[in-house]
Amino acid sequence: MIAVIGATGNxxxxxVHRLVAANSPVRALTRDPERAGLPAQAETVRFQLxxxxxxFTGVTRLxxxxxxxxxxxxxxxxxxxxxHVVLLSSGIIKxxxxxxxxxxxxVHATAEQHIRDxxxxxxxxxxxxxxxxxFQWAPQIRTGSTVRGVFANGLTAPIHEDDIxxxxxxxxxxxxxxxxxxxxxxxxxxSNSEQIAAIGQALGRPxxxxxxxxxxxxxxxxxxxxxxxxxxxxxGLRGHRRRTSGDHHxxxxxxxxxxxxxxxxxxxxxxxxxxxxSAGRHPHPVRSLWAQxxxxxxx
Ligand SMILES: NC(=O)c1ccc[n+]([C@@H]2O[C@H](COP(=O)([O-])OP(=O)(O)OC[C@H]3O[C@@H](n4cnc5c(N)ncnc54)[C@H](OP(=O)(O)O)[C@@H]3O)[C@@H](O)[C@H]2O)c1
Numbered sequence: 001m002i003a004v005i006g007a008t009g010n011x012x013x014x015x016v017h018r019l020v021a022a023n024s025p026v027r028a029l030t031r032d033p034e035r036a037g038l039p040a041q042a043e044t045v046r047f048q049l050x051x052x053x054x055x056f057t058g059v060t061r062l063x064x065x066x067x068x069x070x071x072x073x074x075x076x077x078x079x080x081x082x083x084h085v086v087l088l089s090s091g092i093i094k095x096x097x098x099x100x101x102x103x104x105x106x107v108h109a110t111a112e113q114h115i116r117d118x119x120x121x122x123x124x125x126x127x128x129x130x131x132x133x134x135f136q137w138a139p140q141i142r143t144g145s146t147v148r149g150v151f152a153n154g155l156t157a158p159i160h161e162d163d164i165x166x167x168x169x170x171x172x173x174x175x176x177x178x179x180x181x182x183x184x185x186x187x188x189x190x191s192n193s194e195q196i197a198a199i200g201q202a203l204g205r206p207x208x209x210x211x212x213x214x215x216x217x218x219x220x221x222x223x224x225x226x227x228x229x230x231x232x233x234x235x236g237l238r239g240h241r242r243r244t245s246g247d248h249h250x251x252x253x254x255x256x257x258x259x260x261x262x263x264x265x266x267x268x269x270x271x272x273x274x275x276x277x278s279a280g281r282h283p284h285p286v287r288s289l290w291a292q293x294x295x296x297x298x299x
Contacts, residue, residue, distance in 0.1 A: 001058045002172050003027040003082075005047060006065040008036050010132055011088055014165035015063055015172075016042050024173060029055060049073060056080030061172050064088070066111035074118035084121040084178060086171050087111055088164070091128035091183060123171045124181040127164050129156035131186065134195055141199065145207055152193040152211035159186035 002019055006012040007028035019026040020041045029047040030036045038044050045054055049072060056062075056077050062085045064073075069087065077085065090108040092099075099105060108126075115122045133156075140147045167184060171177040190198070193209035200207030 001025045001027055002061045002063065003029055003056060003059040004063045005029045005068050006063075006088075007038055007042070007044070008032075009065065010130070010161035011164045011168065012063065012065070013038070014162040015168050018165055018169045019172070022169065022173065027055075027059060049076065052076040052080055056082055060084065062086065063168055063172060066090070066108045069111050069114060071114055071118070074114060074120060078118060078120055082120060084123070084172075085115055085118070086123045086125065086168055086177075087115055088168070089124040089126045089181070091126045091185070093124075093126055093181075121178040123177040123179075125164060125167060125171070125184060126181055127159050127184040129158045129186075130164075131158040131160045133158065134199065137196065137199070141203075141207060145200075145205060146210055147196050147207060148210045148212045149192060150212060150214045152209050153191045155189040155191050157185040157187065157189050158195070159184055 002024060004012050004016050004019070004026060007016050007030045012028075016026055016028045016038055020039045026042045028036065028038045028042040028044045030038070030044065031047050033044045033046050036044055047055070047068075049055075057080060059077070060081060060083050062077055062082050064085060065088050069085075074085065089112055090104060092102065092105045093108050093112065100109065112124055115124075137147045137149065163186070164184060167182060171182070193211075196207045196209040
């Protein structure tokens with residue numbers, strides 16, 4: 001039995017659907033089972049630590065989010081018989097990180113350390129930018145045709161949340177991933193302005209991206225930094241310069257081929273920007289960009 005904590009999350013829900021489709025017994029742990037809307041084939045259980053038997057009895061493998069884990073949970077899981085935990089970590093964790101003080105780094109590095117210390121076998125998934133991050137622009141798209149934001153040419157390789165779930169599925173169902181950290185990206189580098197143009201294409205109405213300088217009063221897309229680091233620019237938002245010949249650079253780590261990890265794990269990545277935004281490629285009720293894009297027309 002596999003348990004998924006955060007079963008209504010973008011990645012968690014997609015993973016539950018995948019495990020059900022694979023006929024793999026899955027316990028979906030969620031704080032609100034009544035509203036979860038998860039498939040009937042999944043055993044949906046309320047996530048509360050004071051009832052460990054309900055959470056983990058019969059469970060050998062566990063998927064968990066960084067903000068939902070901790071020493072008590074891990075100890076409870078281990079005592080109940082869990083052997084392997086798969087953490088949705090972040091690409092911000094690098095072998096030699098240049099910003100170990102960023103709050104996002106701290107959250108994920110702390111979760112990874114707790115898991116390393118837990119005595120459980122582990123696998124870390126370290127994706128970079130999610131495709132769903134594009135929803136940061138939703139309010140502006142709903143009300144107009146111009147999107148104002150920082151770093152028009154900032155590059156990311158957004159990965160579809162269901163592609164992350166696909167990797168988690170393989171890691172949970174196959175042997176051989178223990179002690180590994182998988183770095184995940186989407187299939188191609190796109191700039192913020194290209195993402196806006198693609199959303200406009202999907203909506204059937206042109207959208208323009210107008211760059212504004214980073215600074216106070218701008219829409220916030222990352223948690224606030226502690227004061228000592230406030231003057232340092234948000235590197236993830238500034239993005240990365242585009243490289244030729246397929247190389248992709250993520251602030252220190254070079255990915256010769258974005259999406260390679262997904263392919264290596266047995267399936268191709270959701271291909272290309274148009275497909276990231278297209279309909280019909282999303283079999284599960286995760287928020288797809290296209291589904292959201294439909295709701296972005298002026299109301
Ligand atoms: N956005 C990015 O670009 C990016 C990049 C790298 C890594 N990440 C990682 O991916 C995460 C986002 O993934 P996602 O989009 O799938 O998340 P999401 O849709 O926000 O879902 C997270 C789920 O976790 C559960 N949860 C939330 N707070 C909790 C708490 N305090 N205790 C227990 N459970 C809690 C909730 O499920 P229930 O309500 O069902 O309990 C929630 O649906 C980030 O938080 C980060 O760790 C994100």
